[in-house]
Amino acid sequence: MKLSEIKKELNSLTTIAFQLPNGELVPNHFHVTEVGKVTKHFIDCGGTIRNEEIANFQLWEANDYDHRLHPEKLVHIIELSERVLNMPDLEIEVEYQMKDTIGKFSLGFDGTNFLLTSKETTCLAKDNCGIPAEKIKAKIGEWKEKASCCGSDAVCC
Template identity: 70%
Template sequence: MKLSEIKNKLNKLDKIAFQLPNGELVPNHFHVTEVGKVTKHFIDCGGTVRNEKVVNFQLWNANDYDHRLHPEKLLSIIELSERILGIEDLDIEVEYQGNTIGKFGLDFDGKNFLLTNKQTDCLAKDKCDIPSEKPKVKLSEFNNGSSCTPGSGCC
């Protein structure tokens, strides 16, 4: 989800809820402790220099059970971040504390913001000779039609 998309959705909501990939909701007394732009400048395993930028939201639970972040407040935090930090309309990455800090993508189901699992990937598959898809092998072709019987020495 891009920053412009969450701003559009926040304008239409009465309350904010974030849902974890396992279906649990982030406790409704969460805080958004950071909104920022994260730039990652790196070299992939194929030697290509890359730059990635994302907008980062950090969600945090406090013992402040009376606190509720309202859509207009989050919208004002986002707009302040855009002005002060020069944040562009980038994809959003959300940090949330589980057993360790997790990084999630963001989606919306019409009611809740969904924290989506992110996966690592090789960005240079063409240079690493990694097949794009695992080859499918038929077992009947694997043993070339020969049969394997007990005592034959084939297994």
């Protein structure tokens, strides 16, 4: 989800809810403690120099159980960040404190809740890293008998 998309969705909501991948909701007294622009400048394992930019939201919960962040306030925070940090319309990554570490999530929306979706690592240089492509496994019963190249109608023999 991009910054423009979350602002559009927030403008149609009266409350904000974030749902974790396991279906649980982030407690509704959460804070958005930062909206930032993160730049990652790196070299992948194939030697390609890469630059990535994302918008980072950090969710945090304290013991102020009566706190509620309203959609219009979050839109204001996002717009201030865009202006002050000169942020283009970036993809959003959300940080949220899990049991033992900070979780990083992509963001979606189901019409009611903002969905924190799991992220996975991958090789960015699959053509250069030397890991063989996975073999395709055929299921028993899906095998087809190979046609002979030397049959009566073949042109190769």
